[in-house]
Amino acid sequence: MKTDVEELTPTRVKLTVEVPFDELKPNLDKAYKEISQQVRIKGFRPGKVPAPLIDKYVGRGAVLQEAVNDALPELYGRAVEESEIFVLGQPEVEVTELDDGNQFAFTAEVDIRPKFEVPEYDGLEVTVEDAVVDDEQVEETIGNLRERFASLTAADRPIQEGDFATIDLVAKIDGEDVEDASTSGYSYEVGSKSAIEGLDEALVGLSAEESATFTSTLVGGERAGEEAEITVTAQSVKVKNLPEMDDDFAQMASEFDTIEELREDVRTRLGRQVRLQQLSDARDKALEALLEKVDIPLPDKVVDEEIQRRNQQLEQQLQMAGMTKADYLKDEEKTEEEFDTEVADAARQAVKGGFVLDQLAVQEELGVENEELSEYVVTQAMQMGVQPQQLAEYLTENNQLPAIVSEVLRSKALNLLVEHVTVKDESGNEIDVEAVRRELSGETVQAETETEDEAETAETAETEAPASEASEEAAAPEEAEAAKGKSEENTSKDA
Missing domain, CATH: 1.10.3120.10 (Trigger factor, C-terminal domain)
Incomplete structure (x- = not known):
C-alpha cells in the first residue's frame, strides 16, 4: 500500500492511498460469503452459491462495492498510522480508482491536530x-442552614414579602384559558422573584380567599413569550419562623452540642x-x-x-x-x-x-x-x-x-x-x-x-x-x- 500526504492547510490534509488489488482478496471472499447467504438461486442452499453465479445474477460490481466498503476503514487506519498524523473527526473519503484485478485507490480529506512543540513552562x-474565610461567610452559611429548619405557621393577616402563600393561578390569552400556565395549591415564597413577573407585587396585601389580576409574559409552555392576563387567588398565608441560633439548634441540625462547635466545623x-x-x-x-x-x-x-x-x-x-x-x-x-x-x-x-x-x-x-x-x-x-x-x-x-x-x-x-x-x-x-x-x-x-x-x-x-x-x-x-x-x-x- 502506498500513501501520499498533501497538506491542504496547517490543520487539514489529503491522503491519497493506492492499494494492490491482491490486498482486497480477504474482503472479496467475505463479500461473496455474505451475498451467498442472502441470494436464493435454484439448486443451491443459502451460503453455498458459487462465486461465478453470484457474478452472473448479482453482478461483480455489487461484490466489489461490498468488499471496498468492508476494506476502507482498515486501509484508512493503516494510512493514518503510516503517515504519523493525529486525525480529528471523520474523513471525507472518495474512491478514485477501482480497476478489477489490478488496483484500488482512494483519497481521504481529514482535519488534523497542528504540528508544534510545547514551549518551556518551568518558571511560569x-x-x-x-x-480566607471571614465571619460573614460563616454566619451566612449557618443562616442558610436555619432556613432549612424553618417552620411555617398560619397568619391571619394580609400577605407580606417573605411570607409563604398557597395560591391558585389562572392564565388567559384573548379570554381563553392557558392550561399549562395555570395551577392550584401552589406554595410560593412572596418576594423570591422565582415565578412570573408581577406575581410578587400582586400578592402583597392580599388576604386569604382574595384575588388579584395582572398582565405578564408567560415564560414556559406552548404559549411562552406571549402576554397573558393572570389571576392569582390566595388560599392561605403562612409566616416563616426561624429557629434561634443557639445550642438547641446546633444539636437539632448537626452532630454538635454547641453553636460554637457548629461554627468551627x-x-x-x-x-x-x-x-x-x-x-x-x-x-x-x-x-x-x-x-x-x-x-x-x-x-x-x-x-x-x-x-x-x-x-x-x-x-x-x-x-x-x-x-x-x-x-x-x-x-x-x-x-x-x-x-x-x-x-x-x-x-x-x-x-x-x-x-x-x-x-x-x-x-x-x-x-x-x-x-x-x-x-x-x-x-x-x-x-x-x-x-x-x-x-x-x-x-x-x-x-x-x-x-x-x-x-x-x-x-x-x-x-x-x-x-x-x-x-x-x-x-x-x-x-x-x-x-x-x-x-x-x-x-x-x-x-x-x-x-x-x-x-x-x-x-x-x-x-x-x-x-x-x-x-x-x-x-x-x-x-x-x-x-x-x-x-x-x-x-x-x-x-
Whole structure:
C-alpha cells in the first residue's frame, strides 16, 4: 500500500492511498460469503452459491462495492498510522480508482491536530485568591442552614414579602384559558422573584380567599413569550419562623452540642472549599499562562463542533430550568452577538487547550494505567449514581474508552504543568499545590470513613439522629468538585 500526504492547510490534509488489488482478496471472499447467504438461486442452499453465479445474477460490481466498503476503514487506519498524523473527526473519503484485478485507490480529506512543540513552562507564575474565610461567610452559611429548619405557621393577616402563600393561578390569552400556565395549591415564597413577573407585587396585601389580576409574559409552555392576563387567588398565608441560633439548634441540625462547635466545623469546611477553589484556579491559570505562549492554527470544523456542543448544553440547562435563551441573556445583560462571541472565544480556547495538553503528554511520554482508568470510571459512576461496572460496560459497548483515555491523559498533563508552575496567593505566599492536594485528599478519606462509622453506629442503635445538615450546607457538591472543575471545562472533549 502506498500513501501520499498533501497538506491542504496547517490543520487539514489529503491522503491519497493506492492499494494492490491482491490486498482486497480477504474482503472479496467475505463479500461473496455474505451475498451467498442472502441470494436464493435454484439448486443451491443459502451460503453455498458459487462465486461465478453470484457474478452472473448479482453482478461483480455489487461484490466489489461490498468488499471496498468492508476494506476502507482498515486501509484508512493503516494510512493514518503510516503517515504519523493525529486525525480529528471523520474523513471525507472518495474512491478514485477501482480497476478489477489490478488496483484500488482512494483519497481521504481529514482535519488534523497542528504540528508544534510545547514551549518551556518551568518558571511560569500564576496568582490565585487568598484562602480566607471571614465571619460573614460563616454566619451566612449557618443562616442558610436555619432556613432549612424553618417552620411555617398560619397568619391571619394580609400577605407580606417573605411570607409563604398557597395560591391558585389562572392564565388567559384573548379570554381563553392557558392550561399549562395555570395551577392550584401552589406554595410560593412572596418576594423570591422565582415565578412570573408581577406575581410578587400582586400578592402583597392580599388576604386569604382574595384575588388579584395582572398582565405578564408567560415564560414556559406552548404559549411562552406571549402576554397573558393572570389571576392569582390566595388560599392561605403562612409566616416563616426561624429557629434561634443557639445550642438547641446546633444539636437539632448537626452532630454538635454547641453553636460554637457548629461554627468551627462550618469554618473548617468553608476553608477546605476555598483551598479546593485555589487548586482549581491554579490549574485554570497555569493552562491559560501556557496557552499565551503558544500560537497554533485551529481547525474550523472542530471549533464549530465545540461551539455547537456548548450551545446545546446551555439549551438543555435552560430547558430544565424552565427558561428561554432570551430570559438568560436578559439576566446576564448580554446581547445575542456578545453571547455568540463569548461562546466562540471559549470554544477556541478549549480546543487549543486540548491540543496543547495532548502534545504535552506526548513530549513528556505520559501514559494511562489501567488503575487510573478504573479510578476515573468509579469516580464518574459515583457522580452519576450508577454502578461502576454498569458504566464501564456502557463505555466499552459505545466505544467511549479512547475518549476516556484522552481525558485522563489530559488531566495528567495538566497536573504535571501545575507542578512546574509557581503558584502564589494575592498576599504573596507561595502555595505548594501538591501538598495541599494530598492534605485535602486525606481529609476527604477521613471524612468519608467517619461518615461510614457514624452510619453503622446509628443503624445498630436503631436511632433517628439527624445527619449533619451543616456539613451538607457548607460542602455543597458543586463546590466540592472545584479541584477539577473549570480547567476540565476548558479542554474540549471533542478536540
